[in-house]
Amino acid sequence: MISKAVSSRTVDRLVIDLTxxxxxxxxxxxCWHTYKDSRVLPDPAMPVTYVDKFLWRKLFDRNPLFTLACDKLASKAYALSVCPELKTAKVLWSGSDAALIPPDVLLGNVVVKANHGCRWNIMVRNGEVDKARLHRRTSRWVRRRxxxxxxxxxxxxxxRCILVxxxxxxxxxxxxxxxxxxxSGEVTEYVYAASRNNQGEERKGHYQRDGRYISPSSDSGAAWVEAPLPKTxxxxxxxxxxxxxxxxxxxCDLYALNGEIFFSEFAVYPLSGKGITNVELRDLSRHSWDLRQSWFLSAPQKGWRRLYASALRRRLEETQPEAGSGDVRQLRSAVA
Structure with a gap:
């Protein structure tokens, strides 16, 4: 029996090494992009760190719902269907050619953005917009994946489309x-709140689920400050x-405005999976994120991926504590 268990572990290690x-x-x-940001050789086959888990998500976890989450229009519809009490910013127009935007739509204060990208936004204040520049930028967005x-x-x-x-x-x-x-696992690990005033000054902070402020490291800079949280x-x-x-x-990104909650967007790959600077939060995310709940390890796989999924699942059962275990609870209290 012992020999059989050892043999099974050996096969699993071989499968993971080949993967x-x-x-x-x-x-x-x-993989190089991940290494360049962290300066640590990544392990996409047996991910343990926060950074490696995002790399693994990119390479293996093809959850079809990720496409919905990356689609701004589709994710709005999903959010409203799940939580009808939510609000979203009203979509005034959508289409593939910004030249067809009705002139009156660009009057006032609006945001022009790409449905299929991140940080592809143009802020229009009081109708002041360079339409030629807007058309050039949005045309590039539509052409790019x-x-x-x-x-x-x-x-x-x-x-791929533009929305206003x-x-x-x-x-x-x-x-x-x-x-x-x-x-992670239907429980809020932490909340990042960011704001910018008219002078471009940024204020940001991390908070626990119960609203307690998470103190930054000593070298984080003056931008990290505790601010009042909304009643909601x-x-x-x-x-x-x-x-x-x-x-x-x-x-999941939300706004609070006049006592109402607005859905903004999802982020499947926040900051493209770059590491969190706060060490305690990085450890909390690493322990809280249970890959066994992922689509890849929950849905049937085919070919060599089936062998790899089985090997990885067994290794995680041996090495990863259960989400919500004492280790994770201790980490949650440590970031207070």
Missing amino acids: RMWCFARHPFV FGKRFGEWAYKDTV EEMLMDRGEPIGTEYKFHV FSRMCEIAEKLSAPFDRMR
Whole structure:
């Protein structure tokens, strides 16, 4: 019996080693990009760190719902279907050619963005916009497939189009703070709140699920400050967890405005999987994110991926504590 168990572990290690070689040979640039950011040799076949888990997600976890999450229009519809109480910024127009945007749509305060990308946005204040420049930029967006370079495959099948949204305004200015809920296993790990004033000064902070501020490291800079949270914060946590329920890990972005909660977007690959600077949060994410809940390890796989999925699942059962275990609870309290 012992000999059989040892033999099984040996086979699993061999399968994982061969898979690791495949990752480096088949996706050298994506692996290099991960190494360049972390300066640590990644392990995409037996991922343990936060960075490696995102690399693994890029290479293996082809959850079809990731495409919905990367599609701004589709994710809005999903969010409203799951939580009808939510609000979203009103979509005033969508299409593949920005030259067809009706002139009156660009009057006032709106945001022009790509449905299929990240940070492809143009802010229009009081109708002031360089239409020639807008057409050039949006045409490039429509021609490009976002995320291809860094292995963010879920954008591949997202509908390529341009949309114009109303700009959420708070007392005459664009809404100042966005709350980014990092959710693993239907539980909020932490919340990142970021705001920028009219002078371009940024203020940001991390918070626990119960609203307690997470102190930054000593060299984080003056931008990290504690700020009052909205009265709807606890409800925002519940909504983010409900919206993120189909995923093993997801970042869900929300706004709070005049007592109402607005859905912004999902982030399947936040910052393309770069590491978190806060050491305690990085450890918390590493332990809280249970890959056994992922699509790849939950759905039947074919060919050599089936062998790899079985080997990885067995190794994780041996090495990874259960999500919500004492180790994870201890880490949650450590970031207070």
